[in-house]
Amino acid sequence: QVQLVESGGGLVQAGGSLRLSCAASLRTFVPYAMGWFRQAPGKEREFVATITWSGGNTYYADSVKGRFTISRDNAKNTMYLQMNSLKPEDTAVYYCGAGGGSRSYLMKYEAYGYWGQGTQVTVSS
Secondary structure (H helix, E strand, O other), rough: OEEEEEEEEEEOOOOOOEEEEEOOOOOOOOOOOEEEEEEOOOEEEEEEEEOOOOOOOOOEOOOOOOOOEEHHHHHHHHEEEEEEOOOOHEEEEEEEEEOOOOHHHOOOOHHHHHHHHHEEEEEEE
C-alpha cells in the first residue's frame, strides 16, 4: 500500500511562489506515475500536472502551463510541484496521487489509486 503525505502549502500573495512536496512510502514509489490535482470550495477535483515514473514525461493543465513545474526524486521517494506566478484562482486544496496509465488517462482522477490528505494553498489578491 502506498502512503502519500503532502506539505508546503500556505498563504501567499498573487505573483508569489510555493513549492509543494509529496512524500511517498518506501518500496512502492518508483513504478507509479504521480500527479497533482486540486479542489476549490464547491468545485470538483481537477487535474493540475502529472509525471511518469521515470520523470521523463510531464503533462500540465492549460491553466498552469508555464507557471507550474512538476518533478520527482525517486531516490527520495518525493514528488514536487513548483508553483510560480500564483493567481487567486489557484486557491485550492492540492492533492498528490499515485497511479498509472496512458497520458490521457493520467489526467483523470480515476487513474490514481492512492491519494494524500491534501495541503491548502491560498493566494490573496
